[in-house]
Amino acid sequence: MNLLKGLEKEYYIEKYTIQSLFSFDISPFVQVFQFEKGNFIIQEGSAPEYLFYMVEGKAKLYVSHKNGKVSLINFLTPPIFMGEIELLNEEKYSKSIQTSSKCICLGIAIEKCKEKLLADAHFLKYLCIFLSNKSTAHSTKYTKHQAYPLENKLAEFILLSSHEDIYREKHTEISEYFGVSYRHLLHTFAQLSEAGMIEKIKMSYKILDREKLQALADEIK
Amino acid sequence: MNLLKGLEKEYYIEKYTIQSLFSFDISPFVQVFQFEKGNFIIQEGSAPEYLFYMVEGKAKLYVSHKNGKVSLINFLTPPIFMGEIELLNEEKYSKSIQTSSKCICLGIAIEKCKEKLLADAHFLKYLCIFLSNKSTAHSTKYTKHQAYPLENKLAEFILLSSHEDIYREKHTEISEYFGVSYRHLLHTFAQLSEAGMIEKIKMSYKILDREKLQALADEIK
DNA sequence: TCAAATATATGAGATATCTCCTATTATTAT
DNA sequence: ATAATAATAGGAGATATCTCATATATTTGA
Known part of the structure; x- marks a missing residue:
């Protein structure tokens, strides 16, 4: 895993117009992460540090069972939030996310700006729409699979x-x-x-x- | 279906502290609906007029298929939002909701206060949490059923x-x-x-x- | 590099679930 | 009240999917 700096960092922040998701200046809180194939973006059981927004790459969402076995739940493709449930509910991560190719993720430090995020109607509206689409997609998949x-x-x-x-x-x-x-x-x-x-x-x-x-x-x- | 007025209306609004979901005065926009068993709260294909918040009763969520058949998707129990996806995405209802007992629902006129709702961080935060819990519950159910x-x-x-x-x-x-x-x-x-x-x-x-x-x-x- | 761990491959028999069919019993509408 | 509609009920055979067993190939770690 690599934290991008300087011009590289600016490149991704501007390319994906991350600022447009927020109504306050997000730049002090954004990091740009570059994960190599096979890296874990999120590990089950650990405490959330960042709200991630994947803009490039592919990843897989896993859950592990009591008996130690691990199941693939879904394939994740950008643009997608990761860790938003934990941001909202103050829980530890209940699932893991592992990259299956090189991934670029914007990461917003939760500790530093949770209050700001949860008070920003612009961001919350975007997040609501994201969650609602996720819910619709999930329904559709469930119906199909059944x-x-x-x-x-x-x-x-x-x-x-x-x-x-x-x-x-x-x-x-x-x-x-x-x-x-x-x-x-x-x-x-x-x-x-x-x-x-x-x-x-x-x-x-x-x-x-x-x-x-x-x-x-x-x-x- | 009955629109409650006067003291009856006030009773439900206060009992379920509906005002606490919003940071602006919601009272001018709230109606209290009383649906009898078998009534449709929402009909597939119709345009959304209200964001509903069920506080009493039981209902069923249906979807209908191309061939005209109808499937029960889920049982809905309070407290629950209904029509929130359509509020966010400007779509017609894609599912129907029919009561299976007498139901009390608070209804917020979308046309009159959509802008206010989507700009109210307090409400949006609550809605995000609701959507995120729904998503988690859906996941769990899906895993079980599979x-x-x-x-x-x-x-x-x-x-x-x-x-x-x-x-x-x-x-x-x-x-x-x-x-x-x-x-x-x-x-x-x-x-x-x-x-x-x-x-x-x-x-x-x-x-x-x-x-x-x-x-x-x-x-x- | 070699052993261990992981992934692929296939057979055989069991179980969960489906489709189609045909009655009978409730419910609904005229 | 009666006919039409919808729901219940169960037989029979087909299909989708599972479990268990066993063998080989590939990948990984010391």
């Missing part, structure tokens, strides 16, 4: 997460994301392969028939 | 929704709530009956063994 078999959801996911027709994600992680067993995920990959939509190449899958995959994905909603 | 079979979830639900050891809900509605087929819901009721935990009496079920039901429910999380 109503369709893995085959359809996986087709959609392969299309979304592949790069240049190559899908390369960890099965262990994806089975957790979908809340299905590892075994069943493999079954479903085998189905898609048999149907000629994808092909296994070494440790990854190549998309062979984008239309068929899309048709499967389109059965959802 | 991870456990209906038998456990139904046991929990029977305990929560029964009155004086009698469970009486419409199977059609509950199967939608859990996102399972009607047939499977009946199977599961039959299982619980065979195991001696409940007993069908006319159109309802009587709880026979609260501990066993509780044990099933406790397997969740």
Whole structure:
């Protein structure tokens, strides 16, 4: 993890017009964090120090269970707040966030400006809209996931997460994301392969028939 | 639906200290609605007129599908905001809310005071906290529902929704709530009956063994 | 570099849940 | 009161998904 300074810092603050979220001068409280792939932005159980706003990169949200196992809950993409619930509720972090690529996050020191944030209608309005969209998105995802078999959801996911027709994600992680067993995920990959939509190449899958995959994905909603 | 006036109106406004949510005088904008059982508080597709805050009663949140079918999404209990997403995003209602008992709701005329609301840090902070709790609750529910079979979830639900050891809900509605087929819901009721935990009496079920039901429910999380 | 840990892979049988079908019983509207 | 509608009820067979077991390949850490 790197704290950017000087021109680099200014570059991101201006590019993403961070000031426009606030009605007071936020510059004394903003840090620009650069996280390398695999870094933890937030660790479960630790006390919140910053309200983060991710502007570049990709990250994953995890929760860990009593038995020590860890589940992938969601993929996070910018622009997104992280740690806003803890800002509002004075709790320790209940989830972890780990980057899956290099990430740029603006971090606002909570201790220094919690009062200012919670009294700034402009910021709060923005945060409300963010939370409300998050809630809507969550609802939609929940409905989808409840109503369709893995085959359809996986087709959609392969299309979304592949790069240049190559899908390369960890099965262990994806089975957790979908809340299905590892075994069943493999079954479903085998189905898609048999149907000629994808092909296994070494440790990854190549998309062979984008239309068929899309048709499967389109059965959802 | 009834608009309460005079002393009745004052009674509810004071009992639930509605003024404490705002930093400006809300009284000119508040109406107190009394809905009878079965009334719609919000109808999908209509334009939002009020931000509602339910303080007494019970209601159900529905969404309707392209094919005309309607699904129960959630049970709503006070204190709860309704229509807050539409206040924030200028959309028409995307869901319906129908009372399942007499309900008292405070209604704030959106047209008259949207600007004031969205500029009131005190109110916005409260709304943020509400939205953030909703999001957390939603997450928890989603995780549960994904991870456990209906038998456990139904046991929990029977305990929560029964009155004086009698469970009486419409199977059609509950199967939608859990996102399972009607047939499977009946199977599961039959299982619980065979195991001696409940007993069908006319159109309802009587709880026979609260501990066993509780044990099933406790397997969740 | 090698052992340990993690991830991939697949078979076999069990269970949860679905779809379709067909009656019967309540509820609602004319 | 009666016909129409909606809800309850359960059989039978199909499908989606799970658990457990076992083997191999890949990645990681000392």
